[in-house]
Amino acid sequence: MAGPFIFVFTGTSGSGRKTIAHRIGSELGIDHVLSYTTRPPRALEPPDLDYHFIGKETFDAMERRGEFIQTAVIGRERYGIRTKELLQPLEEGRHAYVIVDSEAASLLKKLYGDRVVRLFIYVDKRTVKERLETKAMPVDVIDRYLGLYTEEVVYRKQCEHVIENVTLNRSLEQIRTAIQSHL
Ligand SMILES: Nc1nc2c(ncn2[C@@H]2O[C@H](COP(=O)(O)OP(=O)(O)O)[C@@H](O)[C@H]2O)c(=O)[nH]1
Numbered sequence: 657m658a659g660p661f662i663f664v665f666t667g668t669s670g671s672g673r674k675t676i677a678h679r680i681g682s683e684l685g686i687d688h689v690l691s692y693t694t695r696p697p698r699a700l701e702p703p704d705l706d707y708h709f710i711g712k713e714t715f716d717a718m719e720r721r722g723e724f725i726q727t728a729v730i731g732r733e734r735y736g737i738r739t740k741e742l743l744q745p746l747e748e749g750r751h752a753y754v755i756v757d758s759e760a761a762s763l764l765k766k767l768y769g770d771r772v773v774r775l776f777i778y779v780d781k782r783t784v785k786e787r788l789e790t791k792a793m794p795v796d797v798i799d800r801y802l803g804l805y806t807e808e809v810v811y812r813k814q815c816e817h818v819i820e821n822v823t824l825n826r827s828l829e830q831i832r833t834a835i836q837s838h839l
């Protein structure tokens with residue numbers, strides 16, 4: 657078996673990256689390395705599922721101690737992945753997955769080369785809007801995602817795998833096949 661690998665779920669915001677990543681991660685037994693963020697949790701967003709929610713002071717202190725492999729400011733909030741938490745599964749021979757934007761995806765590729773497999777998930781803009789409205793996502797978040805779409809979608813050209821998430825089961829099948837092609 658090659659690896660261990662870092663599977664990087666990236667793509668357009670609201671396309672289903674978290675949904676797909678968690679389903680495949682738990683099915684294939686891949687460790688999720690959560691990002692830390694200063695963004696407050698949204699209604700019904702549980703702690704420690706998608707993010708570790710922390711205060712700005714805690715984030716700053718962690719950054720000063722050099723704990724993050726990278727950080728980003730997105731929509732005025734800060735995001736980062738802790739180096740130690742990313743490296744631990746790899747050192748213990750286990751694959752890991754993260755869910756990040758194109759900037760972090762590129763950096764991880766640069767740092768870890770063939771160990772990094774980028775899975776780009778997208779759907780068309782209208783579908784993003786419809787899905788998020790159905791789930792009662794705040795309007796400002798939907799607007800931000802739609803505003804980012806054109807800039808985000810071009811990154812697919814650089815990714816190892818590209819999946820249009822129309823039907824969830826079909827997307828899961830495609831991702832499963834893509835991941836297994838590396839194992
Ligand atoms: N660069 C970078 N991006 C991140 C990190 N963690 C999460 N992201 C991305 O930042 C964006 C955060 O958007 P947000 O609306 O708060 O959360 P979402 O519900 O995960 O889309 C998403 O595109 C995430 O994939 C990180 O550590 N670094």
Ligand SMILES: Nc1ncnc2c1ncn2[C@@H]1O[C@H](COP(=O)(O)OP(=O)(O)O)[C@@H](O)[C@H]1O
Pocket residue numbers: 668669670671672673674675676787788791821822823824825827
């Ligand atoms: N194939 C799909 N069909 C319908 N709804 C989906 C599909 N994939 C994801 N969703 C829904 O779309 C919304 C956004 O998904 P999410 O995983 O949060 O996206 P992202 O992490 O890319 O922002 C969620 O409400 C999720 O349940």
